[in-house]
Amino acid sequence: MPILRSSAIHRAEYNSGSRTLSIWFVESGGPYDYYGVPDAVYHGLINARSAGTYFNDNIRDRYRSNR
Template identity: 55%
Template sequence: MPHFNSTAISRAEYNPKTRVLSIWFTDGGGPYDYDRVPLFVYEGLCRAGSKRSFFNTYILDQYAAR
């Protein structure tokens, strides 16, 4: 599970069997689990220069969270 050097997201974990993306935020929030996320979205988050921007654009309102 990668840890990020980001002001917004501290780490993320992806389960390819369930397609659940778990995200921990730097403010101590999390994990938040996002359902039915494709692997390429997780990989994009890991590669993104700005984790916050990627999250806001490609995850936040695109996938159900719990």
């Protein structure tokens, strides 16, 4: 469970079996679950220079989600 150095995202968890990405945001908490997320997208998020920007460009509004 990586804790991210981000002003937008506190932490992220990934279940590769179900391809579910769970994200806890700094402002709104969480978890917010995103379904059908490829492993590469998760690794992109945790290795991104800016997790918030990566989230907005590659995850937000691209995957079905639930809080």
